Amino acid sequence: MAVLLMDLRYVPEDEVIEVRQLLEDEGLAFYETPPSFWGVSAGAIWLYHEADKPRADEVLARYQQARAEKARSEYQRKLAAGEIDSFAQRLLRHPIRSLVLIAIILFVAFISVQPFFGI
16 A cells, blocks of 8 residues: 655755655655645655555655755855845845835734724
């Protein structure tokens, strides 16, 4: 009986490709279901054999740990090199957009609390 290994909702395409390759390299039989037309399902990777699930989970956990470590180190490298903007830098880069967004936020906050204070 087939068993779900991985839901593909919010999974980047490069990760899906790497997981496919990893499963093939490990000799695990799998198949994919495509996303549904109406967006109810995002697609998934399934194992053909339920007995492969523990091994596949272990392999996938190691892969995800390595991917997370790689992403953290890349972020730290960019942060150290000054390639990542601070919040203030992003506000200053787009001042008009920032002011409009702040005005919208303040308006929504005012409308939200107005009934409680009778303003």
